[in-house]
Amino acid sequence: MKVLVTGGNKGLGKYIVDRFNATSISRSNGYNITKHAREIAEKSLHYDVFVNNAFDGPPQEEWADFGQVQVLHEVYTLWKANNKHGHIINVGSVGERTIVAPEPSFETYRVAKAALKHASLQSSRAFKDNLVQFKTTLLTLDRLDTELTRSRASWTGNGVDCASVCDQIAMILTLNSNSCIEEIVTSVNLNFDN
Numbered sequence: 001m002k003v004l005v006t007g008g009n010k011g012l013g014k015y016i017v018d019r020f021n022a023t024s025i026s027r028s029n030g031y032n033i034t035k036h037a038r039e040i041a042e043k044s045l046h047y048d049v050f051v052n053n054a055f056d057g058p059p060q061e062e063w064a065d066f067g068q069v070q071v072l073h074e075v076y077t078l079w080k081a082n083n084k085h086g087h088i089i090n091v092g093s094v095g096e097r098t099i100v101a102p103e104p105s106f107e108t109y110r111v112a113k114a115a116l117k118h119a120s121l122q123s124s125r126a127f128k129d130n131l132v133q134f135k136t137t138l139l140t141l142d143r144l145d146t147e148l149t150r151s152r153a154s155w156t157g158n159g160v161d162c163a164s165v166c167d168q169i170a171m172i173l174t175l176n177s178n179s180c181i182e183e184i185v186t187s188v189n190l191n192f193d194n
Contacts, residue, residue: 001173004047006033006040006071007054011146012091015162016051016169023047026054033067041074045082049173050075053091055112068116076123076136085133089169090120092140094187117183124182135180137172139165142188156190 001020008017008024017024025031031040034056044050052075056067068090075088096113116138123136143149145159165186172181 001049002047003049003051004044005051005053006031008051011148012141012144012162012165013051013053015166016053019163019166020049020169022049022051032056033071034065037067037070037074040071041078044075045078045084048086049089050086051089051091051169052116055091055109066112066115068112069119072116072119072123076126076132079134080126080132083133087134087173088120088123088136089172090116090136090138092117092120092138094140094142094185096140121182124180127180135175137181138183139168140183140185141165142186143190158188158190160186160188 003016003020003022005013005016005022005024007013007026008022009026009028013024013026016022025040025043033040033054052068052072054068056065072088072090079086079088093109093113095110096117098110100107100110117140120136120138123132124138126132127135141160143159144165145161149155149159168184168186172184175181
């Protein structure tokens with residue numbers, strides 16, 4: 001099974017690359033999800049599993065533009081046109097579930113992840129309705145335990161273990177061909193004391 005991961009050079013993406021002997025596609029090897037969505041989608045045609053992991057940043061920045069949603073749209077469109085079998089896995093966030101007032105500014109991360117959730121569930125529905133042969137699953141994750149999150153002042157000492165996320169992906173990929181998990185939500189008790 002061949003796996004392609006966006007942003008597979010650090011954090012969760014690196015865990016996925018290492019666990020599944022996957023290929024990473026990221027800025028470090030010349031692919032930016034906001035500028036190269038079509039090229040990434042074309043490359044994904046040569047893989048069995050596509051993990052839409054990289055986040056392009058807050059949409060209000062000139063260099064960011066709902067990149068994960070655009071990549072999903074391009075991959076979905078090409079996979080459908082090519083009658084492809086396989087699996088698209090989108091990495092979302094529980095942050096999309098909380099609506100906050102735009103003070104002092106819009107929390108656009110939440111908006112981008114909410115858009116990804118909606119687009120991912122539409123793709124899952126297409127499999128259920130027999131419009132496509134590939135499956136789409138959304139992993140809605142709480143704060144991850146990565147080097148980056150551990151370096152932040154807001155780190156409480158707890159986060160979702162990236163190895164556990166990889167276990168979820170492995171389980172998703174073992175389902176019968178007629179079954180698809182639309183979404184897995186993983187939360188963490190941020191103040192849990194071992």
